[in-house]
Amino acid sequence: MTPRLENRFYNSFDTSCLIKVREEDYRSPFEIDRDRIIHTSAFRRLQAKTQVFLSGEYDFYRTRLTHSLEVAQIGRSICKFLRHESPLLAPDYYIDANLVEAICLSHDLGHPPFGHAGERILNELMRPFGGFEGNAQTLRLITETIYSSGGERKGMNPTRAFVDGILKYKTLYSQLDNPTNHFIYDEQKRFVDFIFGGASIPDELTPGKKMNSFRSIECQIMDWSDDAAYSLNDLSDGIHSGLITREKIEEWMGNRTLSKDESDFGGGLVRSLAEGKLEKYIAGKIGTFIRATSLSKWENCLSGTTSRYGFALEIAPAVRMEAELYKKISIDLVFRSPQLHQLEHKGGYVLKKIFNALKENYTETSHSPINLLPRDAEKTIRASQSPQQTMRLLCDHIAGMTDGFAVRTYKRLFDAEFGSLADLI
Numbered sequence: 001m002t003p004r005l006e007n008r009f010y011n012s013f014d015t016s017c018l019i020k021v022r023e024e025d026y027r028s029p030f031e032i033d034r035d036r037i038i039h040t041s042a043f044r045r046l047q048a049k050t051q052v053f054l055s056g057e058y059d060f061y062r063t064r065l066t067h068s069l070e071v072a073q074i075g076r077s078i079c080k081f082l083r084h085e086s087p088l089l090a091p092d093y094y095i096d097a098n099l100v101e102a103i104c105l106s107h108d109l110g111h112p113p114f115g116h117a118g119e120r121i122l123n124e125l126m127r128p129f130g131g132f133e134g135n136a137q138t139l140r141l142i143t144e145t146i147y148s149s150g151g152e153r154k155g156m157n158p159t160r161a162f163v164d165g166i167l168k169y170k171t172l173y174s175q176l177d178n179p180t181n182h183f184i185y186d187e188q189k190r191f192v193d194f195i196f197g198g199a200s201i202p203d204e205l206t207p208g209k210k211m212n213s214f215r216s217i218e219c220q221i222m223d224w225s226d227d228a229a230y231s232l233n234d235l236s237d238g239i240h241s242g243l244i245t246r247e248k249i250e251e252w253m254g255n256r257t258l259s260k261d262e263s264d265f266g267g268g269l270v271r272s273l274a275e276g277k278l279e280k281y282i283a284g285k286i287g288t289f290i291r292a293t294s295l296s297k298w299e300n301c302l303s304g305t306t307s308r309y310g311f312a313l314e315i316a317p318a319v320r321m322e323a324e325l326y327k328k329i330s331i332d333l334v335f336r337s338p339q340l341h342q343l344e345h346k347g348g349y350v351l352k353k354i355f356n357a358l359k360e361n362y363t364e365t366s367h368s369p370i371n372l373l374p375r376d377a378e379k380t381i382r383a384s385q386s387p388q389q390t391m392r393l394l395c396d397h398i399a400g401m402t403d404g405f406a407v408r409t410y411k412r413l414f415d416a417e418f419g420s421l422a423d424l425i
Helices: 029-038 041-048 064-085 097-106 115-125 134-145 160-166 186-196 217-241 246-254 260-274 278-291 317-335 338-363 375-382 387-399 403-414
Strands: 147-149 152-154 293-297 311-315
Touching: 029 097, 029 160, 041 064, 041 403, 064 097, 064 217, 064 278, 064 293, 097 160, 097 217, 115 338, 115 387, 134 152, 134 160, 134 186, 134 387, 160 186, 160 217, 217 278, 217 293, 217 311, 217 317, 246 260, 246 317, 260 278, 260 317, 278 317, 311 317, 338 387, 338 403, 375 387
Parallel strands: none
Antiparallel strands: 147 152, 293 311
8 A cells, every 4th residue: 555645734733533532544534524524414414505596496507516516626726736836735734625625625614504694693592502514513513413313413623724724704693783694603613722822823913803804715715716606606697596697798788887707707707708608607616716816925823733724825917807797697697686686585584484483482471482493403402401502403403494494394384284294394
């Protein structure tokens, strides 16, 4: 067997685990993180969660699962590209593609049903109890709740580098003024302390949103991979849906003052539609977005401790501008369309009704609660020590629902004609 080439980019600080030391394995620590994610029910449920259009609407629309797979492919390719092209790396000093893949596969695990609309609704409902945020919920899954057995939940004993990589946002809910997103829960501060390993973080990073820009190189790669995937693929889905057409793009461009580069990018998209070559165009752009990356050195309070904070990911300005243009087109022609707003309104209504029914049943003392949840969830919530903890556990249950399961739960609770034994599955 050929001996594994040591990678000097990582050290014991990076591979240390949250809960306990792992036993020796034929896999690297980051391969273990990746493999564990793939085999979780939380990962499988992404196949039935909304990306843009409701899951199950049509076979070819992306779901959270297919989106996560695309992000992981882009992330791995960026690692390979940088390892080959960056003069700052070496054959034995490189960014681990397995770690980046694990982070990319996990980045949307905490998203609730019905896409970003569901995230906004749950944050509004959870405001008195510490808010809700998809990235914070991903962190909660990885560190505390991803495994369930006998009414107990636990995390997956992740490595420090993996936890840090999924942590796009490090600002606590209470450090912001009624935030709508981009925070973690106050009780998750201990995980921020863990990833920093007791390092003294400069005061200027702590307040407000400045802390959110303090990211490891793997997290930076995941974030750009996510941007690349949804700026291109949400656009593709919008075109396949009929909400984005060549004529609508031309009208959209005509109503705005665009730079020459933006006009050229928009013109290329229009030509690809006219020539029936959209898929080839999108595929080529993915390669462009990967090759637009480079590394620069970055000195900060952690760069002497780990190489993960020794580098910043640079994106060619023209390519970043191109990604922003595609996102604007999708936002204006798809996400602001009445059709999508109608679907989001319906999804939000479903989640509100379920949330309020569970809240009333499990937190109000005027009556004895009845069993409205699966056995394990019921047991966990019955053992809750405070109303705050009860509401977080109820939110966990709702956030973990797929779109279809949320609709079926709504029907069982509120539709008088929905109630055969077959409907209980």
